[in-house]
Amino acid sequence: MDELHRALKIAFASEFAFYLKAHNFHWNVEGPAFPQLHELFGKIYEEVYGSIDTFAEEIRATGAYTPGSLTKFSVLSLVDDEVETLPAESMLVELLEDSTKMEEMFKIVFRAAEELGMHGLSDFLASRQDAHAKHSWMLRSTLK
Ligand SMILES: [Fe+2]
Numbered sequence: 001m002d003e004l005h006r007a008l009k010i011a012f013a014s015e016f017a018f019y020l021k022a023h024n025f026h027w028n029v030e031g032p033a034f035p036q037l038h039e040l041f042g043k044i045y046e047e048v049y050g051s052i053d054t055f056a057e058e059i060r061a062t063g064a065y066t067p068g069s070l071t072k073f074s075v076l077s078l079v080d081d082e083v084e085t086l087p088a089e090s091m092l093v094e095l096l097e098d099s100t101k102m103e104e105m106f107k108i109v110f111r112a113a114e115e116l117g118m119h120g121l122s123d124f125l126a127s128r129q130d131a132h133a134k135h136s137w138m139l140r141s142t143l144k
Pocket of ligand 1: 042
């Protein structure tokens with residue numbers, strides 16, 4: 001259970017960092033494709049943000065405390081913070097890399113939850129993996 005708790009906290013902090021990055025890109029993207037990219041990053045951050053509260057409460061339901069501070073997020077997150085204002089294409093490349101990382105992370109945490117027979121939790125984690133697969137698809141297709 002300790003291992004599952006740790007993996008859940010890492011995935012949660014990473015998901016929050018991913019959400020913030022997508023929102024940052026929504027605000028700061030520039031270039032000829034601005035309307036489409038502003039909209040794409042907007043859809044992505046809204047979808048991910050919409051999952052955050054449920055994710056936090058799923059963690060609480062396992063008995064663990066949910067990280068909720070920027071310091072804890074920065075220590076736990078496997079999605080690196082972006083402090084530069086990137087060109088549009090670099091934003092797409094980086095968010096695709098991060099979304100792929102989130103898919104992998106949810107795949108691993110899903111297995112840990114399944115091993116403990118926590119099917120409600122694993123169902124949620126599977127849905128997050130699927131959501132990121134869709135985000136990855138849209139980012140990848142935009143880059144072609
Ligand atoms: Fe907006």
